[in-house]
Amino acid sequence: MKRSPRQRGLFTVEAPSVPPAVSVPTLPAVAGALRGQPARLWLCLRLPQLPLAVFAQEGELPRAVIEQQGRKTRVLVCDAAAGRHGVRSGLSANAALALLPDLKLLQRDTEGEKRLLEQLAGLAMDFTPCVSLASPDALLLEIRGSLRLFGGIDPLLEQLMQRFKGQGYAISVAIAPTARAAGWLARTDNPEPVMNYAGLAGCLADLPLARLPWPASWRRTLAEMGVTTLSACVRLPREGLVRRLGRNLLGELDEAYGRCPEVLEWYQPPQDFSSKLELVQESADTRQLLAALDVLLEQLASCLQSLQRMVRGVWVHCEHRDHPDTRLCIGLLQATGDTGRLRELAAVQLAGLVLPATVVAIGLQASIGELLTPQGADLFTTGRSVTEAPLAFIERLRGRLGLQAVHGLQVIAEHRPEYASRPTRRVTAGPPEEINLLTAQRRPLWMRPTPLALRESGGSPVFQGKLELTRGPERLETGWWDGDDIRRDYYVALNPAGMRLWVYRDLRTTHWYLHGIFG
């Protein structure tokens, strides 16, 4: 309603300007979605001692990890021995040293923590293919799909705890229908697993806000409003929360209570496997090297098993103290997930290897290839007894003699004789080659790798005696297109020792050469 200028008086007070209405995310239709079994069940695996686990245990001294927070250096995590003497997280470094002079202070290594978390994610992939890193110190596993395989939640939890505790990591585990709720519950002591949405609100209700990983400003503002638990936080009006604390808080609450879908980045295991083992004692003994290689191959096998992939070849490198590394390449004609085959080939190669010095450490690298396809056995066995597949036999020969040592032969359609025959790595049947029978029958069975220059005496060439030219000449002038052109007259020659030879006279230099021998 527009006021007329007459009605505006001296004492009219301008109404305070109302800020524009903030767009608040609306709740999705929740009709049937939250009832019954949730589509996903999340398990959060938290490692409270992760910063400490990065450093290898050396000696018996109590240890603590320190971090620069603001202007002070504070203790982040300390081990049990230090805890007994009163060192706590949040204590300043000087205070910690005063409490315990023997305390070993280690600077926080965030890169090492990330690597360790990725390694543990690889371990967790044995239980489910959907693993996500909830940094800095937790893993989120989606386990709804794995429950049937493991036979229920309890066996799965038991195996998980056994696996991680067996490797020496202290973990705390929480289960909830939403990932964020699982992450929050993992921060409490001994949380009960929550299997559906009905129990979720109840479990989250009493969660103290101090335990949640929220910025200090949020907690301060909420404390000023008198909100100390999540249930009270959820009862606050949505627009008010957005206006005071920002959209992120509301988003987190919605995700935790399952009102809003969560988007997580899945952990992708690396495409290359690389692992190293330092030998307990330096040695050049093949058996000890093989024993160390066995350990590495076992790691590779479990990695391939969890990824369900195959590998086509591995590189083994042996480190020496003062020499450059010795590298071995073990390649397979067929990709395989079975490391037993690789071990056999490695044994064959190591047996024939001469090491320049003693080996200090041995490393294994592999690039992970295609998906695993199981090998089927032949239904109709042939009469002959075969102990291994044909290609495996070729691999074994190549393993001892060298990759280039075993090959097949291929005909190339070329007039120049030296290019018409080529070794080929493929040893299985291919399409039949077309050859010109007329010329092929006039060619020698053996060819020299390079033509041999022959001495000439009395007009004819000499090779272990004077040669008698029996058939010829066959003129070959070709190859001008790639610069390697030939102009030769080929003859079949007989020598006193009875050999039948294929010689030619180069028309440019008029020299005689021996090119082939008829078998």
Added chain:
Amino acid sequence: MSSRHHLQTLLDHPRIWRAGAGPRAFRRSLGTGFKALDRALAGGWPATSLTELLVETWGIGEFRLLMPAISALTRQAQGDVGQWIMLVNPPYLPYAPALAGAGVALPRLLVTRCSRSADVFWAMEQALHSGHCAAVLAWCEGADSRCLRRLQLAAQSSDCWAVLFRPARFRHQRSPAALRMYLRPAKDQSISIEIFKYRGGRPQHLIMRA
């Protein structure tokens, strides 16, 4: 009747050699492709033993002599014989067009190069034991009788034709090979073949063109 039957089984025993009878046919023989040689060998190459060919120099026709048998083997189905014909350490490069022109199916051919002579025998033995080779041809120089004995046993136990090419100076060395032939050049581009050891047969000499 039974005594005649007993006598016949006794005379058929492999360790009895009868001077009047010709060379016994082997368990399996490969046709050589040359009628005179087939007659001399009573069937063909002994397909389940070691054959030793002693040659003055490579290239007088010893490889051509084996060509018909090799090409017949490559054209046989893979289920009946082994998959490959292996050439171990040939003296020169095998020339694919000439081999294809002689009738050899090239996908069935395998060439192996060894840097040490011990590896030649190793490769040959592996090929014989694997069951994947229909024939193994190897070129080598000296060999001691233990190696040759192992190769002969391997060839017998597997179903594979083994051929060993050696220089002629070793023809006076004792060898357990079932068939030993000495090849020399003769006039008019023919080869003189002296079969000086043939298990179950007697020494023969023939001259033929390959």
